[in-house]
Amino acid sequence: MAETILVIVEQREGKLNRVSWETITAGQAIAAQTGWTLDAAVVGSGVASVASEVAAKKVAKVYAVESARLEPYTPDAFAHGLQEFLGKHPAKLVLMPHTYQVRDFVPKLATALQTTAISDVIGYKYEGGNLLFTRQMFQGKFVADVSFAGSGPCFVTFQNGSFRADKVEAGAAAAPVETVNVDIPDGVVRNHPQEVFKEAKQAVDLTQAEIIVSVGRGIKEEKNIVLAKQLADALGGELAASRPICDNGWLPMDRQVGSSGQTVAPKLYLALGISGAIQHLVGMKGSRSIVAINKDSEAPIFEIADVAVVGNLFDIVPPLIEEVKKAKG
Amino acid sequence: MRILVCLKQVPQKDAPLKLNDAGTWIREDITYEVNEPDAFALETALRQKEKHTGEVVVITAGPTRASQVLREALAKGADRAIHLEDDAFVGLDAYNTARAIAAAIKDEKFDLIFTGLQSDDYGYAQTGVILAEILGLPHATIIMQIEKNDDGIRVKRELEAGFFQYVDMPLPAVLTIQSGIDKLRYATLIGIKQAKNKPMRKVTMAEVQSAVGANLQKIEKLYLPQKSKNTEFLEGPPAEVAKKLVEKLKNELRVI
Numbered sequence: 001m002a003e004t005i006l007v008i009v010e011q012r013e014g015k016l017n018r019v020s021w022e023t024i025t026a027g028q029a030i031a032a033q034t035g036w037t038l039d040a041a042v043v044g045s046g047v048a049s050v051a052s053e054v055a056a057k058k059v060a061k062v063y064a065v066e067s068a069r070l071e072p073y074t075p076d077a078f079a080h081g082l083q084e085f086l087g088k089h090p091a092k093l094v095l096m097p098h099t100y101q102v103r104d105f106v107p108k109l110a111t112a113l114q115t116t117a118i119s120d121v122i123g124y125k126y127e128g129g130n131l132l133f134t135r136q137m138f139q140g141k142f143v144a145d146v147s148f149a150g151s152g153p154c155f156v157t158f159q160n161g162s163f164r165a166d167k168v169e170a171g172a173a174a175a176p177v178e179t180v181n182v183d184i185p186d187g188v189v190r191n192h193p194q195e196v197f198k199e200a201k202q203a204v205d206l207t208q209a210e211i212i213v214s215v216g217r218g219i220k221e222e223k224n225i226v227l228a229k230q231l232a233d234a235l236g237g238e239l240a241a242s243r244p245i246c247d248n249g250w251l252p253m254d255r256q257v258g259s260s261g262q263t264v265a266p267k268l269y270l271a272l273g274i275s276g277a278i279q280h281l282v283g284m285k286g287s288r289s290i291v292a293i294n295k296d297s298e299a300p301i302f303e304i305a306d307v308a309v310v311g312n313l314f315d316i317v318p319p320l321i322e323e324v325k326k327a328k329g
Numbered sequence: 330m331r332i333l334v335c336l337k338q339v340p341q342k343d344a345p346l347k348l349n350d351a352g353t354w355i356r357e358d359i360t361y362e363v364n365e366p367d368a369f370a371l372e373t374a375l376r377q378k379e380k381h382t383g384e385v386v387v388i389t390a391g392p393t394r395a396s397q398v399l400r401e402a403l404a405k406g407a408d409r410a411i412h413l414e415d416d417a418f419v420g421l422d423a424y425n426t427a428r429a430i431a432a433a434i435k436d437e438k439f440d441l442i443f444t445g446l447q448s449d450d451y452g453y454a455q456t457g458v459i460l461a462e463i464l465g466l467p468h469a470t471i472i473m474q475i476e477k478n479d480d481g482i483r484v485k486r487e488l489e490a491g492f493f494q495y496v497d498m499p500l501p502a503v504l505t506i507q508s509g510i511d512k513l514r515y516a517t518l519i520g521i522k523q524a525k526n527k528p529m530r531k532v533t534m535a536e537v538q539s540a541v542g543a544n545l546q547k548i549e550k551l552y553l554p555q556k557s558k559n560t561e562f563l564e565g566p567p568a569e570v571a572k573k574l575v576e577k578l579k580n581e582l583r584v585i
Contacts, residue, residue, distance in 0.1 A: 104469075119453050146548055199493060210584070268578065
């Protein structure tokens with residue numbers, strides 16, 4: 001019997017999170033190689049329109065997993081609802097994007113089903129009838145091929161940008177949509193989430209910047225930030241930072257690039273003293289060109305850099321500012 | 330408040346990592362430190378204790394060397410420590426690590442259990458949530474702030490792209506803590522002295538073996554990432570590198 005691959009797409013307030021298309025692309029690729037059936041599911045309350053949006057893609061079936069208790073999102077309701085759903089509609093492989101929401105409930109769901117989630121996966125291999133999932137280790141310094149040893153289902157969450165959303169295949173005809181009402185009894189949901197909010201109006205929109213000079217731990221002290229600022233000014237770009245710099249209060253949070261900050265894709269991303277932790281890379285790896293200056297030749301940032309300088313940024317940035325000024329006349 | 334903080338010892342941030350001969354793990358002859366978000370979890374726990382009184386207990390699972398992170402935590406103000414001590418703990422997946430921790434604390438009662446939001450080595454971001462499920466407790470992840478109230482706690486969750494959310498939840502609960510939540514303290518000289526007399530309970534693998542099963546996910550191979558880009562390395566004295574780089578920015582990347 002053909003096995004089933006289930007992609008659980010993410011929606012918020014009735015809108016599909018676009019990163020879900022990447023997961024469907026991954027599901028379509030795995031389905032094509034294994035010959036397994038690809039289904040999709042949308043979880044929430046009143047998600048029929050998202051389900052029909054997904055049904056236009058090349059999938060066998062789309063489930064709308066519904067309960068009034070699935071809105072607003074809580075890990076208790078999602079884990080409970082999906083456990084019930086997967087009991088009725090078993091899948092061998094359950095794929096999801098590695099979003100903060102998924103990270104919040106998947107380990108709970110997998111544990112309740114006495115299985116495991118292979119998290120933050122960047123690719124897969126299908127060799128001799130076995131699926132291997134590739135994930136980063138040691139902050140991206142290594143990658144590992146991971147096999148699944150349980151009796152299933154195997155949960156896999158994909159890192160943003162690992163598959164192309166624009167490669168998702170449309171279906172020949174709309175796939176059937178089936179609504180599955182799940183029962184979430186009183187007392188299951190213990191958390192009471194309040195409204196989602198933004199801290200302050202973001203003063204800086206880094207997504208519009210064509211040139212970004214970004215600083216990481218390598219800048220060492222707050223007083224050195226000015227050096228990066230001078231370079232950004234000389235280039236006519238915006239100043240940004242990795243998380244630790246903003247945590248220290250050296251730059252405001254709205255200048256943070258990465259999974260918890262802004263996602264940017266400028267023409268030039270110049271990384272100063274940034275090692276390239278996964279959480280940072282997901283926020284900038286779509287940049288058209290990446291220049292990295294770092295003293296550690298094995299820093300993961302160099303894996304994705306177009307131009308790399310291994311050296312002390314305090315030696316290189318001052319003459320660089322002068323050269324930029326000269327070139328600009 | 331009685332708070333348990335799960336700490337993990339991981340390779341130091343800029344430690345040069347090399348593969349072992351089998352290509353399944355790193356060579357262990359390097360320096361280690363406490364996983365960064367775990368250090369923030371400890372800091373937050375100590376601040377909660379200062380505010381509401383109570384006890385902070387720290388726990389780790391790892392080889393003998395891992396006791397270092399417990400001693401540091403005791404020196405910073407934790408009251409006692411639990412060390413699941415065995416080389417084999419390093420190789421457990423998140424599910425089994427959580428099961429081992431749950432077994433080690435089965436006779437204890439905590440109001441709050443903290444972990445860091447993820448580890449710098451495996452990066453699963455799962456152990457805390459799994460532990461909550463095993464213990465039957467509610468959880469919240471990526472926490473930036475904790476306020477105790479009459480019914481339990483109100484926590485501030487970080488969401489993506491600059492969004493946040495407050496969540497009210499009952500106690501006991503498990504929270505995974507984000508880096509940067511508070512400013513980290515240093516151990517004082519007195520703290521370091523006092524730490525020597527604080528209790529550290531050792532738990533062997535044999536004591537928790539019955540709770541631990543086979544890993545459900547297995548690392549078949551560990552290797553260096555294959556480069557997806559042809560990176561050009563600029564070399565030479567700084568002035569020369571600066572010149573080459575600007576030429577590139579101007580003529581090839583066309584951003585000047």
